[in-house]
Amino acid sequence: MIRFDPISDVPRSRVVWVTLVALLVALFIAGLVFVAAGTNPLEAYSTMLRGTVADWSGWSEVLRRAAPLLLIGVGLTLAIRAQFFNIGGEGQLLLGAVAAGGVALFTPIAPALMMVAMFVGGALAGGLWALLAAFLRVRLRVNEILSTLMLNYVAASLVVYLINGPWKGEKVRGFIYTDDFPAYAQLPTLGDTQVGWPTLVLGAALAVALQWFLGRSTGGFELRVVGENAAAARYAGISVASVIYRMALITGGAAGLAGVGEVAGIHHKLLEPGQISSGYGFTAVIVAWLARGNPALCLVTAPLMGIILAGGDVLKINMNLPFRITDVFSGVMLMCLIASEVFVKNRVRWGR
Amino acid sequence: MKKSISSLITLALTLTVAGTMTQAGAQGAKLKACFIYVGPTGDIGWTYAHDQGRLAAMKALPWLETKYVESVPEGQALPAIDKLVKDDCKVIFTTSFGYMDDTLAAAKKYPEVIFAHAAGFKRAPNMATFMADFYQVYYLNGLVAGALSKSGNIGFVGTYPIPELKRHLSAFALGVRAANPKANVNVKWLNSWFDPAKTREASEALIAEGADVLSSAEDSATGVQTAGAKNIPTFTHYNPMLKFSPTDVVSGHIVHWDKIYIDFLSKVHSGAYTTKNLANVDYWWLLSKGAVEMGADMGMPFNAKFVPQLKAAKMMVGGKPVSVYDRVVALNAEMVAGGKFDPFTGPIKDRSGVLRVPAGKVMSIGDLNGMIWVAPGINGQVADEPKK
Numbered sequence: 001m002i003r004f005d006p007i008s009d010v011p012r013s014r015v016v017w018v019t020l021v022a023l024l025v026a027l028f029i030a031g032l033v034f035v036a037a038g039t040n041p042l043e044a045y046s047t048m049l050r051g052t053v054a055d056w057s058g059w060s061e062v063l064r065r066a067a068p069l070l071l072i073g074v075g076l077t078l079a080i081r082a083q084f085f086n087i088g089g090e091g092q093l094l095l096g097a098v099a100a101g102g103v104a105l106f107t108p109i110a111p112a113l114m115m116v117a118m119f120v121g122g123a124l125a126g127g128l129w130a131l132l133a134a135f136l137r138v139r140l141r142v143n144e145i146l147s148t149l150m151l152n153y154v155a156a157s158l159v160v161y162l163i164n165g166p167w168k169g170e171k172v173r174g175f176i177y178t179d180d181f182p183a184y185a186q187l188p189t190l191g192d193t194q195v196g197w198p199t200l201v202l203g204a205a206l207a208v209a210l211q212w213f214l215g216r217s218t219g220g221f222e223l224r225v226v227g228e229n230a231a232a233a234r235y236a237g238i239s240v241a242s243v244i245y246r247m248a249l250i251t252g253g254a255a256g257l258a259g260v261g262e263v264a265g266i267h268h269k270l271l272e273p274g275q276i277s278s279g280y281g282f283t284a285v286i287v288a289w290l291a292r293g294n295p296a297l298c299l300v301t302a303p304l305m306g307i308i309l310a311g312g313d314v315l316k317i318n319m320n321l322p323f324r325i326t327d328v329f330s331g332v333m334l335m336c337l338i339a340s341e342v343f344v345k346n347r348v349r350w351g352r
Numbered sequence: 353m354k355k356s357i358s359s360l361i362t363l364a365l366t367l368t369v370a371g372t373m374t375q376a377g378a379q380g381a382k383l384k385a386c387f388i389y390v391g392p393t394g395d396i397g398w399t400y401a402h403d404q405g406r407l408a409a410m411k412a413l414p415w416l417e418t419k420y421v422e423s424v425p426e427g428q429a430l431p432a433i434d435k436l437v438k439d440d441c442k443v444i445f446t447t448s449f450g451y452m453d454d455t456l457a458a459a460k461k462y463p464e465v466i467f468a469h470a471a472g473f474k475r476a477p478n479m480a481t482f483m484a485d486f487y488q489v490y491y492l493n494g495l496v497a498g499a500l501s502k503s504g505n506i507g508f509v510g511t512y513p514i515p516e517l518k519r520h521l522s523a524f525a526l527g528v529r530a531a532n533p534k535a536n537v538n539v540k541w542l543n544s545w546f547d548p549a550k551t552r553e554a555s556e557a558l559i560a561e562g563a564d565v566l567s568s569a570e571d572s573a574t575g576v577q578t579a580g581a582k583n584i585p586t587f588t589h590y591n592p593m594l595k596f597s598p599t600d601v602v603s604g605h606i607v608h609w610d611k612i613y614i615d616f617l618s619k620v621h622s623g624a625y626t627t628k629n630l631a632n633v634d635y636w637w638l639l640s641k642g643a644v645e646m647g648a649d650m651g652m653p654f655n656a657k658f659v660p661q662l663k664a665a666k667m668m669v670g671g672k673p674v675s676v677y678d679r680v681v682a683l684n685a686e687m688v689a690g691g692k693f694d695p696f697t698g699p700i701k702d703r704s705g706v707l708r709v710p711a712g713k714v715m716s717i718g719d720l721n722g723m724i725w726v727a728p729g730i731n732g733q734v735a736d737e738p739k740k
Binding site for chain 2: 064168
């Protein structure tokens with residue numbers, strides 16, 4: 001008979017070691033999958049590491065994945081702290097991409113101001129998209145897990161509509177995407193890689209700023225109180241609605257920035273939703289969860305997930321493993337992390 | 353004096369030996385060719401066919417070493433190419449139209465590597481293009497479809513409304529109308545190369561709208577399976593799909609990418625193709641080169657079950673009634689032999705009545721690759737059609 005005794009004040013060391021054990025368990029289960037695929041798991045892991053962190057070209061791939069993950073992840077830490085389960089990072093990212101595309105292709109903004117306008121537009125669009133779910137939750141008590149998830153599909157359909165219809169490029173020979181952005185609406189990259197450094201810098205700055213906001217500002221304190229006990233917050237005179245709205249604008253806005261980075265840095269046009277993002281909005285949930293709601297820790301967890309995503313590509317290329325292996329990997333990891341939550345908050349006792 | 357002569361002889365000998373050694377080295381050296389695929393190798397369609405081509409080339413060329421990457425999204429070919437170059441690939445085949453700009457960028461970035469891009473139209477000194485095109489086979493299958501349709505309503509599942517698909521769809525419709533002047537081809541677009549779920553939906557919708565023959569251009573066997581489930585005649589696409597629906601696959605289009613891969617790689621190996629002379633190398637291989645084949649299965653042009661029906665169906669050729677079966681066999685033989693018949697011989701009007709190919713003219717490869725109009729007899733929305 002197993003019994004779970006709740007721990008009232010969880011020590012930080014317990015969080016750390018339970019998380020590490022969860023990661024080890026995830027690596028072990030994923031290892032079984034490798035064995036089933038006929039590959040030695042140790043060889044697979046070492047190939048992953050050699051292809052990603054051993055040299056600059058490997059790192060460039062890691063950073064390319066880490067940039068959007070970091071931006072969305074830090075935004076999501078705030079949502080986690082406010083107990084607002086935003087599964088809509090993907091849709092908010094797409095809205096950011098749409099805004100960037102609209103600004104780049106159809107507004108007469110001076111080239112010098114173009115990048116700034118795209119980022120501002122992207123953040124606003126992503127933020128408002130998240131605000132929609134927040135409004136539904138506050139006013140109509142619509143579960144935000146469902147609304148944010150469903151809004152992803154609406155966002156994807158919006159992109160498909162735009163690139164098929166009014167925004168369809170004139171030089172694309174029937175393919176469905178927009179024309180290329182003008183050169184001044186393309187993000188500068190590090191050397192000849194696809195790493196747009198402005199998004200990386202933005203992500204890092206946001207991680208530090210939000211860490212300060214959460215820990216040291218009144219707004220951050222209010223947000224934490226709302227997350228931990230909404231009734232108490234209300235009793236203390238905190239406006240829960242306005243806290244949730246501000247949080248939604250930030251979490252959605254950060255995802256919107258990531259969307260701007262993807263289309264302005266890599267694709268240079270608006271294209272099919274599945275190709276714009278490759279699931280960053282969902283993977284970022286793991287980034288935020290691993291960081292246990294600490295924005296600054298995302299600076300570690302985002303590159304970690306970047307290694308896993310880029311490593312999956314390495315496995316695909318070097319060991320010819322099926323391309324779904326990366327999805328299995330991150331899925332197993334998220335499962336283990338979520339399951340570990342129970343061991344963080346409870347002590348396990350055997351016997352009666 | 354004697355000493356200097358002997359040292360000269362030694363030098364000459366050394367040089368000769370060194371020379372033969374490097375030559376032997378070149379002969380024995382392996383050539384590493386790498387492939388970037390847009391779908392999974394198990395798609396049973398486009399990517400599977402490329403992979404079969406790769407395997408056949410491996411078998412035929414003992415000095416060939418290969419590697420592949422599957423399911424590379426079209427926006428993300430460059431990072432995959434980076435890895436392959438780092439991995440010492442000397443020839444890289446990028447096998448989807450959407451890789452065009454990334455391949456061109458990579459060709460500039462890696463001038464010492466040879467690139468070959470499928471289905472595109474941009475080339476560079478170290479980047480060739482190649483395509484095994486089906487338009488002739490689509491015409492033949494159109495004749496078959498026209499002969500088999502009782503309702504005069506034939507379904508076509510299209511991927512992207514780009515020139516390649518418009519060419520195939522139009523050739524198919526021209527064939528349908530030649531065998532059955534009252535028949536129409538209804539088209540639905542997926543806007544995806546590989547999407548079994550959408551293919552099923554589109555196929556079922558076309559059948560529900562009355563189609564009694566179906567052709568799907570998507571990269572999986574889903575179209576064939578969906579048609580098979582409703583007992584509707586259908587066509588194999590890229591690979592033999594007869595086994596997925598043995599009683600309903602009539603004929604189809606089968607590709608042999610190995611013909612192109614073996615030819616190209618042999619010329620790279622012999623030194624005929626270098627990183628300097630590919631700007632005008634464009635493989636546009638059709639029935640006459642054996643790069644494509646009409647058939648339900650390899651070497652089986654027709655499913656025997658449908659032969660009596662095709663023999664009974666009559667069409668008018670030059671004012672005389674001919675059986676559709678005989679016509680298809682004759683045209684197939686003529687095109688395989690490199691004869692002068694071409695489905696796109698004028699006069700051909702587009703579906704809004706504008707003359708596109710004047711009488712007696714044949715469309716050039718450039719025209720075929722930039723085709724934006726579609727032939728009469730096609731119903732349904734087609735993006736990017738020229739205005740009247």
